[in-house]
Amino acid sequence: MSELFVYFRRGVAGLLLLALAGCSAVYRNHGYVPDDSELENIVVGVSTRESVAEEIGSPTTYGVKRDDRWYYVQSRWRHFAMNEPREIDRQLVAISFDSQGVVQNVERFTLEDGRVVPISRRVTDSNIKGISFIRQLLGNIGNIRAGDILGDQ
16 A cells, blocks of 8 residues: 555656646747947948948848848747746847948847837728719719810810
8 A cells, every 4th residue: 555655645646747847837949139349340431331231241120111120130039838928038239331331330229128118009991981882983974074075174
């Protein structure tokens, strides 16, 4: 009987260890940001787009004009049990260029520097609410002039 009790205790201990291991956090990294030693090789006023691409690689995203700013973004997410994933770290390196393609500025931002930007989901109302398809077709009859059909100026 005592031998059976020892196996039972070991089984329960093993199940508890498995349950504990299943609740450990999982971390995921997304993106790429050059470290400070790589950024030291970029000289403001001297380095160009081409030399930046050779030194640290192509950017993750571009500015609106595609050539004026390059962004390198990296995020670290924590997934824990059934909870929603949470971003615990974000790094962003922004490199801006002048019109000749020379580096103008190099900036580094973190998660603490960011702010939440609400997305506006505005919908433009159409002015044809309540008007049937037939009424829309017939409503244009009065807008046609004979000169439009005959081609007279």
